[in-house]
Amino acid sequence: MQFVLLIYQGTTPIPNTEEWKTLPDEEKKRIYADYEALNKTPGVTPGPPLGLPKDATTVRVQNGKTLSTNGTFVDVLEAVAGYFTFEAENLDAAINVASRIPAARLGGAIEIRPVAKYW
Numbered sequence: 613m614q615f616v617l618l619i620y621q622g623t624t625p626i627p628n629t630e631e632w633k634t635l636p637d638e639e640k641k642r643i644y645a646d647y648e649a650l651n652k653t654p655g656v657t658p659g660p661p662l663g664l665p666k667d668a669t670t671v672r673v674q675n676g677k678t679l680s681t682n683g684t685f686v687d688v689l690e691a692v693a694g695y696f697t698f699e700a701e702n703l704d705a706a707i708n709v710a711s712r713i714p715a716a717r718l719g720g721a722i723e724i725r726p727v728a729k730y731w
Contacts, residue, residue, distance in 0.1 A: 614699050614727040615706040621693035623719030626664070643714045650712055655699040665691040690721060697727070 625631035632640070651658050665684045672679045684691065693715065700706045703724065710722040 613702065613706075614697060615703075616725050616727060617696040617698055617706065617710050617713065618692055618723040618725065619694045619696075619713055619715050620690035620721045620723065621715060622690045622721060624693070624715045625718070626693070643718075646712060646714045650696065650709070653709060653712075656709060657697045659695040659697070661694045662692060693720070 625635055635643075647658075650656055668682070668684045670681050670684060672681075696709070696713070698706055698709055700709070703726075706724050710716060710724055713722050716722050
């Protein structure tokens with residue numbers, strides 16, 4: 613089965629921000645090492661990190677007119693920061709990988725969704 617693991621940032625510090633600078637160097641090294649190990653896990657394909665919600669643009673089409681607004685679609689407490697795709701035998705294997713994503717232990721959360729086949 614293929615799964616998408618959505619990374620919700622929560623209170624996890626983002627690299628190159630003031631919050632990140634307050635993390636001990638050992639924790640920063642651990643985070644980078646964890647992501648490196650995840651990227652080498654068989655079946656895992658990393659997606660690129662996403663920009664901040666404040667930099668998002670939301671597009672809608674209403675009555676044939678394209679409308680764009682600055683910001684996310686909805687106000688969210690936990691923005692999506694990135695994602696992985698994972699080819700796994702079952703949900704338990706996906707949960708195991710999700711538990712190794714640093715955001716899961718640093719104030720964020722990981723949402724696992726199976727990839728749907730509609731067509």
